[in-house]
Amino acid sequence: MPSVVRGPARPLLLLLATGLGAACGLGDRGTVIFPPGGLALDSTGRQERVLVRDTLLRLRSVGGRSDQDTTFINPYIMTGDGNRLYLVETDNRILCLDTLGAVRWTQGKEGGGPGEYRNPRDLKVGPDGRLWVLDPASGRITTLDRGTGKVTAMIRMRLAYSPMIVPLRDRFALFSPDPPADISWFTATGDTLRADSLPWSGYHEIEPLSRQFRTALDPRTGRWVFAFIYGNGWFAFDSTGKGSERRYYVEPTRFPPVLRQVRGDAVATSLIRVPGSALDVQLAGDTVFVLFDGQAPDRRQKVDMYSWESGKYFGSFLLPEPADNIAVSGSLLSVYASNPVPKLTFYRRPVESLNLGLSAPRRRRSSRRSGFPG
Numbered sequence: 001m002p003s004v005v006r007g008p009a010r011p012l013l014l015l016l017a018t019g020l021g022a023a024c025g026l027g028d029r030g031t032v033i034f035p036p037g038g039l040a041l042d043s044t045g046r047q048e049r050v051l052v053r054d055t056l057l058r059l060r061s062v063g064g065r066s067d068q069d070t071t072f073i074n075p076y077i078m079t080g081d082g083n084r085l086y087l088v089e090t091d092n093r094i095l096c097l098d099t100l101g102a103v104r105w106t107q108g109k110e111g112g113g114p115g116e117y118r119n120p121r122d123l124k125v126g127p128d129g130r131l132w133v134l135d136p137a138s139g140r141i142t143t144l145d146r147g148t149g150k151v152t153a154m155i156r157m158r159l160a161y162s163p164m165i166v167p168l169r170d171r172f173a174l175f176s177p178d179p180p181a182d183i184s185w186f187t188a189t190g191d192t193l194r195a196d197s198l199p200w201s202g203y204h205e206i207e208p209l210s211r212q213f214r215t216a217l218d219p220r221t222g223r224w225v226f227a228f229i230y231g232n233g234w235f236a237f238d239s240t241g242k243g244s245e246r247r248y249y250v251e252p253t254r255f256p257p258v259l260r261q262v263r264g265d266a267v268a269t270s271l272i273r274v275p276g277s278a279l280d281v282q283l284a285g286d287t288v289f290v291l292f293d294g295q296a297p298d299r300r301q302k303v304d305m306y307s308w309e310s311g312k313y314f315g316s317f318l319l320p321e322p323a324d325n326i327a328v329s330g331s332l333l334s335v336y337a338s339n340p341v342p343k344l345t346f347y348r349r350p351v352e353s354l355n356l357g358l359s360a361p362r363r364r365r366s367s368r369r370s371g372f373p374g
Helices: 012-024 201-205 351-359
Strands: 003-005 029-033 049-051 057-063 075-081 084-089 094-098 103-107 122-125 130-135 140-145 151-156 165-167 171-174 183-187 192-196 213-217 224-228 234-237 258-263 266-271 278-284 287-292 302-307 313-318 325-329 332-337 343-348
Touching: 075 122, 075 325, 075 332, 084 122, 122 165, 122 213, 130 165, 165 213, 213 278, 224 278, 224 287, 234 287, 278 325, 287 325, 313 351
Parallel strands: 049 313
Antiparallel strands: 003 049, 029 258, 057 343, 075 084, 084 094, 094 103, 122 130, 130 140, 140 151, 165 171, 171 183, 183 192, 213 224, 224 234, 258 266, 278 287, 287 302, 302 313, 325 332, 332 343
8 A cells, every 4th residue: 555644734824923023123124925815825735645655776876975075066957868967066067977977078167158157047958959058147048969068059038037948849938037928938049939928817916036936848748847946836838838727736835925125225025934845846758746845854855746737646755865956767766965965866766656647648638637728
């Protein structure tokens, strides 16, 4: 029988009130901006987390031997494709490793020239076969040859900022923090195409600082996912940009309030921290993988699985130790952990988790079966 994980109840309201009291003593005047519904937790979708029966099989680890190990310099973005894994480090370096842990190439450094970066925010393998590096601090997107790391194009960003990119075969999407557009589409060379809205009206009621999210892309199908880092919800999009209604995590979390402080003529906003949700999101075939934070003692160790097609919760498995990022390719799960020493570990996924998506609805397009509008 599958095992069930029940997280202990925690006094979220007290935790939040404590944070408010500490924060409001800082400025001349402070206003707390609550998300829709105020302090109420959106418990839609709450289920008992069910663990798949099989365990992860550890294959090998890279790095993590001691605090003197310089194999990794604090990677903060990771993505995989086939038998390659790509990481972005804090020194603006991009690494390509194979699934044996050997470095195949390195590329990038601080600067503004070709192959140089100032602070990449996202890295994706696109359906066009290129590696897309989003560097809003430089105001541009760089594409790389996956096999060599050589620069193939530099594309000027036509938005002031975007935290994520979704590259498709003939276009890409950026995400503006400012209205009116939630999703802005561009041609593969950077010319403006159109603007779309996220398929949830409540998105615009949330203070912009609370709207933090991650995206994941399956380069083989062009399917992608938009998932909140705080708050309860994720959306599935197909290769045309058509999106589902909001779907829900098995363990709901609240959208955090924001503190707006006025000090003379200056206005500063800061996020009042609450338990997070999606630390990382990956998409492989029909399965959405969410490395979850939450409230349970095993935070940062739970990987929840959902159907991209229907939104159905498939089940979860537990990592042996807390993680920062994950990447999924076939039966291989790559896990990066920064604490206590940066380490990359390769696992073979449980057999049961490989078969979960087989029972998901196939590509019938009806709102009842797939959750997609229209």
